[in-house]
Amino acid sequence: MRERIYLDHAATTPVHPRVVEAMHPFLTEVYGNPSSVHGFGREARQALEGARDTIARFLDADPQTLVFTSGGTEADNMAIIGGAMAQRERGRHVITSSIEHHAVLHACEHLEQLGFEVTYLPADKTGMISTDELKKAVRPDTILVSIMYGNNEVGTIQPIEEMGSYLREREIVFHTDAVQAVGVLPISVSKLPVDMLSVSAHKINGPKGVGALFLGRKVPFTPYLHGGSQERKRRAGTENLASIIGFAEAARIAQEEMEERVAKYRQMRTTMLQCWQQEGISFEVNGHPEKHLPHILNVSFPGVHTETMLMNLDLEGVAAASGSACTSGSLELSHVLEAMCLDDPVAQSAIRFSFGITNTVEEAERAARKVAQIVHRLKR
Structure with missing residues (x-):
């Protein structure tokens, strides 16, 4: 062969065997809706919040700042569109880079169709985005910046800490797509000067179709999914419990190893x-x-x-x-x-x-x- x-x-x-094992009971036995008030629902809710706690420890975050999504693409879209729409009365200028994942670039293109202006920062021959270029691009009406943590094609790690410190002084919301960085770099959102951060389970040997957005407590945000009050009214829809359990186990293993x-x-x-x-x-x-x-x-x-x-x-x-x-x-x-x-x-x-x-x-x-x-x- x-x-x-x-x-x-x-x-x-590939999904880690321990992740498959952890998910199995939530595909067969624990099938309640986490929003239901009866015993089946409470059992599911307890498991959901336990998984949230595990992933929060992985990212050094407050569990209440994590919003579960269908993956990195949705987390990026939520951050960029939700962050921009919440601040549109304050300004309509957004900054990103020319080497972002399409989940970010296409979300920014959508904002342009809604009347926002987007500046795309250039990269040098090593794939690095210059903090000086970012500083030059910032305007009085700049409301949001999105720069990826580590590039998914060439692997270049961006100066997120330096950029974030500058933007925090100017009270400009800062998002980073950390989908490729999580699991191979230690990430602490309590230390990093970022307001929003996207992660995905299937990049760290978890299941496909689940991710999370770290959303700082004071970050202006307008949900764009409507229907229920799940995820503290930030993302409507019944949570993908089995996959979230798998995500948590994958995060636990990634941290250990x-x-x-x-x-x-x-x-x-x-x-x-x-x-x-x-x-x-x-x-x-x-x-x-x-x-x-x-x-x-x-x-x-x-x-x-x-x-x-x-x-x-x-x-x-x-x-x-x-x-x-x-x-x-x-x-x-x-x-x-x-x-x-x-x-x-x-x-x-x-x-x-x-x-x-x-x-x-x-x-x-x-x-x-x-x-x-x-x-x-x-x-x-």
Whole structure:
């Protein structure tokens, strides 16, 4: 049987066996609606709030500041649209970056259709957003800024603390999409100067279809889902209890294993880069050389087109990606690489390898050898 190596954990991760085990009773036995007042409902409510407490500890947050969502996309949309609409009488200027996930970019485009003005900050060749550029963009009518914590395509970690401190002094609401950073970086919303922060379960070996938004107590916010008074009237709809339980278990495991996981991912990255050096193939690493997420390695092999490399890797049983899973089916150049103004041969040959708990260092080396073989074969 052909070996299969999954190196696309930034797109999604396999559900941890302990997470499946934790969820099972809430799919079969504990089926009450958390909003019901009878015993079945109270049992579900107790489990829901217990899960909220666990995820709050993971993020060092007050449990009451967490709003459960259907995932990172909804959390981003809630933060940007809900945060902007609540302040539209105060101003209509929003700032984001040109390398955000489409959940942020498309939400900002929606705001533009509603009459808001959006400034898209540029990135440098390492994928870094400049705090000085942010400061220049701030205006008296700026009401909201959204900058991602760590980029999902090249892994660059942004100066969130520096940006947040500046914005807090000016009382401008600050949101960060931490979907890729959570689980590989310790995150404390009680220390970080952020007002809203998005996370998703399926990036940390939890189930798909559940996430959360940290929403600071004093942050202006207008809900855009209407129907019930769930989540303290901030997000209507019956909570996805089984998935929330799974999210909490995934968060618990990620917290326990973070140090060990990160050490392995760094070793895998080093192993792949050393392999390519030994094989004598031409490659360039994209993203910041030091400030990058440990599980994401974006690298270009000039002369070998991205789609050609991905197809050949797939035939060899190796799963990698060209960028965000939301756009990887498209043949268009990644908007992140385009915003970084990389040379065409580099941008058009970029591959994202992303590591996870099921991988081994030996797998990383075998995958790297396969990449080298493909490059040598195609160059011949």
